[in-house]
Amino acid sequence: MDGLTTGTLPDSAAVEGGELVVGGVAASTLAERFGTPLVVYCEETLLAAARAYREAAPNALLLYSVKAFPNVELLRLLAAEGYGADVSTLGELAYARAAGIPGERIVVHGNNKSDEELRAAAEAGARFVVLDALDEIERAAAAAVRSTLVRVTPGIEADTHPAIRTAHHGSKFGLPPDQALEAIRRARDAGLEVAGLHLHIGSQLLGVDAARASIDWLGAFAADCRAELGWEPEIVDLGGGLGIQYVEGERPPTIVDFVTTLLGRLGHAWALHGLEQPSVILEPGRSLVGHAGLTLYRVGVVKQATETTTFVAVDGGMSDNPRPQLYGARYEALLANRPDEEPAGSYTVCGKHCESGDVLIESVRLPEPRRGDLLAVPATGAYTLSLASNYNAVPRPAAVLVADGKARLIRRRETLDDLLALEARAT
Ligand SMILES: Cc1ncc(COP(=O)(O)O)c(C=O)c1O
Numbered sequence: 425m426d427g428l429t430t431g432t433l434p435d436s437a438a439v440e441g442g443e444l445v446v447g448g449v450a451a452s453t454l455a456e457r458f459g460t461p462l463v464v465y466c467e468e469t470l471l472a473a474a475r476a477y478r479e480a481a482p483n484a485l486l487l488y489s490v491k492a493f494p495n496v497e498l499l500r501l502l503a504a505e506g507y508g509a510d511v512s513t514l515g516e517l518a519y520a521r522a523a524g525i526p527g528e529r530i531v532v533h534g535n536n537k538s539d540e541e542l543r544a545a546a547e548a549g550a551r552f553v554v555l556d557a558l559d560e561i562e563r564a565a566a567a568a569v570r571s572t573l574v575r576v577t578p579g580i581e582a583d584t585h586p587a588i589r590t591a592h593h594g595s596k597f598g599l600p601p602d603q604a605l606e607a608i609r610r611a612r613d614a615g616l617e618v619a620g621l622h623l624h625i626g627s628q629l630l631g632v633d634a635a636r637a638s639i640d641w642l643g644a645f646a647a648d649c650r651a652e653l654g655w656e657p658e659i660v661d662l663g664g665g666l667g668i669q670y671v672e673g674e675r676p677p678t679i680v681d682f683v684t685t686l687l688g689r690l691g692h693a694w695a696l697h698g699l700e701q702p703s704v705i706l707e708p709g710r711s712l713v714g715h716a717g718l719t720l721y722r723v724g725v726v727k728q729a730t731e732t733t734t735f736v737a738v739d740g741g742m743s744d745n746p747r748p749q750l751y752g753a754r755y756e757a758l759l760a761n762r763p764d765e766e767p768a769g770s771y772t773v774c775g776k777h778c779e780s781g782d783v784l785i786e787s788v789r790l791p792e793p794r795r796g797d798l799l800a801v802p803a804t805g806a807y808t809l810s811l812a813s814n815y816n817a818v819p820r821p822a823a824v825l826v827a828d829g830k831a832r833l834i835r836r837r838e839t840l841d842d843l844l845a846l847e848a849r850a851t
Pocket residue numbers: 489491492510533624626627628663664665666707708709710711
């Protein structure tokens with residue numbers, strides 16, 4: 425499997441009979457049975473990540489951040505591991521409820537919650553609504569929301585793509601410290617319970633430094649809350665953020681190291697300020713499902729455009745994975761039907777969409793690609809299908825879960841009829 429770093433493929437990936445096998449199921453079988461593009465989730469990898477969080481934080485409330493990939497079956501699997509859900513829209517709440525997640529394990533986010541969303545949170549008995557704006561306070565009280573956290577923005581620049589940085593000065597998320605203090609005071613005056621604070625500094629973090637600094641900051645802020653309001657947080661929700669390896673050279677901390685470091689720092693910061701140790705909530709998304717997923721594409725046109733650029737066009741692209749266009753995201757790939765063949769050169773993997781920017785991978789070493797080959801792109805379990813579109817009226821792909829030699833559909837492929845059903849048509 426030249427050109428591929430170990431650590432990007434799901435845990436169960438292997439080469440058997442000259443082809444890539446995931447969860448005991450051959451890539452060619454998956455492609456024939458379910459079609460392509462297809463997002464394949466490995467149950468073993470998902471559960472290993474879920475259990476690593478549990479091992480590192482046995483007493484925390486663990487929530488799957490549904491935005492990474494809203495899917496009822498994955499939510500059910502995670503619920504069986506004791507996970508709840510972090511949701512930020514009515515739609516994400518609907519997924520959590522459809523998976524049977526009880527309200528006491530649901531936390532509701534959003535920087536612009538509608539009254540309808542606040543009422544739905546209250547009706548679902550959500551454990552906490554995370555206040556993100558001063559104007560939310562009266563609306564949350566009117567919606568009969570009971571318990572809240574206040575999201576605070578420390579002004580820390582996480583070392584990640586600007587689009588997924590969320591706690592810098594000027595962020596649209598959360599409240600800067602003076603407004604957060606004001607929110608706690610006003611929310612309590614309005615009869616809301618304010619149980620604690622929330623912080624999420626960004627996603628795809630490949631180190632712990634910014635997270636550590638933000639926890640130190642939070643400890644000092646909690647001490648300010650005590651001094652100014654006579655209130656201190658019983659709950660601290662540290663959000664998500666741990667990154668995964670997409671390409672060679674990226675070395676994210678392990679889940680256990682990341683969480684152990686954060687919890688250790690929290691204990692230290694709270695002790696430093698003489699605060700009561702709080703209960704903790706964690707909201708991982710990418711680091712739970714990112715590695716578990718891999719996308720299978722069928723290779724179509726192979727075209728030499730210049731002496732140095734040969735395009736390998738696949739049957740999807742920016743509609744099923746817009747991360748390269750959004751964040752300059754990089755991926756590795758392999759030919760799933762010939763993973764052990766020697767590479768013949770470097771190729772540019774493009775999609776089938778009507779934009780020159782529809783490039784999935786700028787350069788990847790592959791055996792000579794041919795029409796009909798299966799291309800596997802690892803680490804596509806998070807923020808791919810959830811960011812997918814119908815650009816060029818392309819139906820969105822199916823997703824399957826594989827384990828123990830079996831595959832089951834967890835999201836069906838969209839059809840042209842699904843797309844046309846949205847159209848207003850004269851009868
Ligand atoms: C409030 C909140 N919690 C959790 C997450 C999940 O982050 P990640 O997928 O990086 O773990 C996000 C993602 O942006 C978020 O905004």
